[in-house]
Amino acid sequence: MNALPRISYFLQQAFRLARTSPWLSVVSVLTLAVSLSLIGLLATVLFAANGLIDELGARLTISVYVADGTPKDRMTEIETRLRAHPGVRAVRALSREADRERNRKLLDPELLAGLDEEAIPGQPMLELELDSGLASRGDLDTLIAWAKKTREVESVEDVEFGAEKLRLLFAAVEILRTVGLVLAAVMLASALFFVFSTVRLGVFSRRQEIEVLSLMGATPRFIRAPFLIEGALQGLLGSLVAMAFIWLLHLELQSLVRDMYRINMDASLLPPSMVLWLLVSGPALGLLASGVSVGRHLRV
Amino acid sequence: MIQLYHVHKRFENGAEALSDVTLRVREGEFVFLTGRSGAGKSTLLRLLLVMERVSEGQVLIGGRNIHVLRDASVPYLRRNIGVIFQDFRLIPNRTVWENIAIGMQILGIGRKEIDRRVGQLLEAIGLEQRKTALPCNLSGGEQQRVAIARALVNEPAILLADEPTGNLDPQLSLEIMDLLLEINRRGTTVLVATHNTALIERYGLRTLELESGRLLHDHARRDGAAGTRPGSGLGSGAWDLAAQALGHGGAVKPVRAPAKPGDQRGMAKDEATRDDASTDDTSGAQAGTDAAHSGDTAPGAAAQQEASS
Ligand SMILES: Nc1ncnc2c1ncn2[C@@H]1O[C@H](COP(=O)(O)OP(=O)(O)O)[C@@H](O)[C@H]1O
Numbered sequence: 236m237n238a239l240p241r242i243s244y245f246l247q248q249a250f251r252l253a254r255t256s257p258w259l260s261v262v263s264v265l266t267l268a269v270s271l272s273l274i275g276l277l278a279t280v281l282f283a284a285n286g287l288i289d290e291l292g293a294r295l296t297i298s299v300y301v302a303d304g305t306p307k308d309r310m311t312e313i314e315t316r317l318r319a320h321p322g323v324r325a326v327r328a329l330s331r332e333a334d335r336e337r338n339r340k341l342l343d344p345e346l347l348a349g350l351d352e353e354a355i356p357g358q359p360m361l362e363l364e365l366d367s368g369l370a371s372r373g374d375l376d377t378l379i380a381w382a383k384k385t386r387e388v389e390s391v392e393d394v395e396f397g398a399e400k401l402r403l404l405f406a407a408v409e410i411l412r413t414v415g416l417v418l419a420a421v422m423l424a425s426a427l428f429f430v431f432s433t434v435r436l437g438v439f440s441r442r443q444e445i446e447v448l449s450l451m452g453a454t455p456r457f458i459r460a461p462f463l464i465e466g467a468l469q470g471l472l473g474s475l476v477a478m479a480f481i482w483l484l485h486l487e488l489q490s491l492v493r494d495m496y497r498i499n500m501d502a503s504l505l506p507p508s509m510v511l512w513l514l515v516s517g518p519a520l521g522l523l524a525s526g527v528s529v530g531r532h533l534r535v
Numbered sequence: 536m537i538q539l540y541h542v543h544k545r546f547e548n549g550a551e552a553l554s555d556v557t558l559r560v561r562e563g564e565f566v567f568l569t570g571r572s573g574a575g576k577s578t579l580l581r582l583l584l585v586m587e588r589v590s591e592g593q594v595l596i597g598g599r600n601i602h603v604l605r606d607a608s609v610p611y612l613r614r615n616i617g618v619i620f621q622d623f624r625l626i627p628n629r630t631v632w633e634n635i636a637i638g639m640q641i642l643g644i645g646r647k648e649i650d651r652r653v654g655q656l657l658e659a660i661g662l663e664q665r666k667t668a669l670p671c672n673l674s675g676g677e678q679q680r681v682a683i684a685r686a687l688v689n690e691p692a693i694l695l696a697d698e699p700t701g702n703l704d705p706q707l708s709l710e711i712m713d714l715l716l717e718i719n720r721r722g723t724t725v726l727v728a729t730h731n732t733a734l735i736e737r738y739g740l741r742t743l744e745l746e747s748g749r750l751l752h753d754h755a756r757r758d759g760a761a762g763t764r765p766g767s768g769l770g771s772g773a774w775d776l777a778a779q780a781l782g783h784g785g786a787v788k789p790v791r792a793p794a795k796p797g798d799q800r801g802m803a804k805d806e807a808t809r810d811d812a813s814t815d816d817t818s819g820a821q822a823g824t825d826a827a828h829s830g831d832t833a834p835g836a837a838a839q840q841e842a843s844s
Pocket residue numbers: 546547548550551552570571572573574575576577578579
């Protein structure tokens with residue numbers, strides 16, 4: 236019976252508080268929106284990149300080309316040696332003819348038409364399949380170093396390893412993660428600081444009011460509630476703005492993809508998990524900032 | 536209702552604002568607290584509101600030792616004590632209506648009930664037309680009336696006033712005093728701190744005189760003085776009769792011990808069941824203000840002369 240009138244009073248006072256320093260409130264909401272969407276988008280991109288890395292990593296192979304005319308037992312020796320290395324799942328030996336056959340299939344039939352059989356490239360080789368799940372930076376580095384060493388083994392002519400591309404992707408993801416996290420942290424810190432400051436200004440401008448309420452028998456909780464609600468409301472508003480922003484970005488990307496590749500983008504930038512993250516984190520962060528501010532500035 | 540036993544109040548800087556004060560104010564009494572500026576009047580009122588804690592001694596309100604009250608219980612004590620100040624202390628960005636409603640909003644009372652009660656009080660202080668005005672647009676006398684309405688909204692057992700007329704001219708001071716007397720006549724214990732000796736002389740009510748933190752004199756009320764006569768040995772039955780004779784039957788409130796957290800709801804319910812009494816109350820207060828407006832011009836002028844001499 237007591238709750239409803241109180242809640243409406245708290246909300247009324249919280250809205251009034253937001254109007255005390257309207258510009259600071261707007262800045263709080265916007266920085267919150269930017270940092271929330273930054274964190275959300277960063278998570279999305281990193282998640283997608285990690286998926287790509289896993290996929291590429293699962294298909295990772297090393298091709299070891301052996302000199303033409305290497306004797307069979309030497310081949311077997313090299314094969315045994317490579318197979319023994321950790322991370323190598325399987326080794327497949329291909330004769331010169333088998334390699335040529337495979338290349339023929341890869342090449343354009345028209346191109347091959349007038350070609351002499353000998354002109355089609357073919358070389359005896361060992362194809363190494365690697366354990367899936369090796370797609371971590373450290374594993375990759377060890378493998379690349381090992382592959383290079385293998386090049387020096389007698390009878391080995393060349394080693395081809397698709398890992399360089401993967402390594403580039405790793406580096407890009409790492410940079411993105413670092414830069415993104417720093418940026419997001421800075422934005423988030425300033426957003427929290429703005430909410431903190433708005434609430435502090437609200438408390439200071441209401442010194443007299445707080446004293447009166449206290450003298451009238453208001454409990455500390457009753458006095459604090461509007462300030463906390465103000466912070467949570469700013470957070471909620473920040474979430475909604477972030478959602479609108481991400482949705483616009485999604486639409487923009489969608490039409491871009493459609494125009495460039497003539498396909499419909501099926502991934503959404505605003506899946507339910509993103510909506511949930513925004514709706515929970517915004518108010519929670521707003522509440523946190525106002526809670527700290529009230530704890531520090533509001534003495535009753 | 537209010538008892539102090541050997542109360543000392545020392546501040547951190549060593550200043551002793553009150554020393555060895557022992558006094559008693561009965562339920563329904565109207566008492567002036569006087570003394571020069573710095574005598575300790577405000578400090579005494581602040582102790583009753585637990586804005587300060589005593590350094591030594593005991594303070595009892597409604598038989599309850601507030602010296603040992605936990606911080607968390609203080610709000611519930613304050614809900615039974617109305618307070619007004621020299622500088623009114625209305626909340627500047629809230630309307631007259633909102634300022635008066637605060638006490639009920641704190642209790643979580645519904646809008647309808649608040650509207651009714653605040654409406655009555657607005658009528659009683661003659662400011663129905665100004666309910667959406669902000670305090671800064673009111674005169675000093677109007678602001679103090681709003682402050683009084685605010686203090687009374689939950690019908691507190693005790694009303695404390697710290698220099699309530701300090702910022703008002705003598706005519707307005709008398710109006711405010713009459714309002715306070717009217718409130719007292721309906722059963723509220725009233726304690727008014729003032730250094731305005733002219734005002735005290737005029738009413739001849741019981742006066743506690745402080746000097747440098749000590750209780751110097753306890754002047755008994757003059758015979759035939761206005762206000763109530765709680766020390767005269769009348770039982771509460773006689774009290775009701777007296778109140779009825781004054782035209783405010785049944786409005787005398789029962790003793791209310793300071794509410795505990797759990798009592799809140801009870802108070803709210805109390806509020807709802809006392810409709811009739813409330814209606815009587817406000818018509819009475821209206822009469823009080825009317826009297827102040829019409830008949831008291833001459834004594835007001837007298838007070839002015841006294842004050843200037
Ligand atoms: N918070 C405080 N700290 C130190 N001294 C105080 C404080 N409040 C009041 N005093 C001192 O206590 C004495 C009584 O003050 P006060 O109760 O305000 O007197 P009055 O209301 O009678 O004018 C004064 O000497 C005043 O300076």
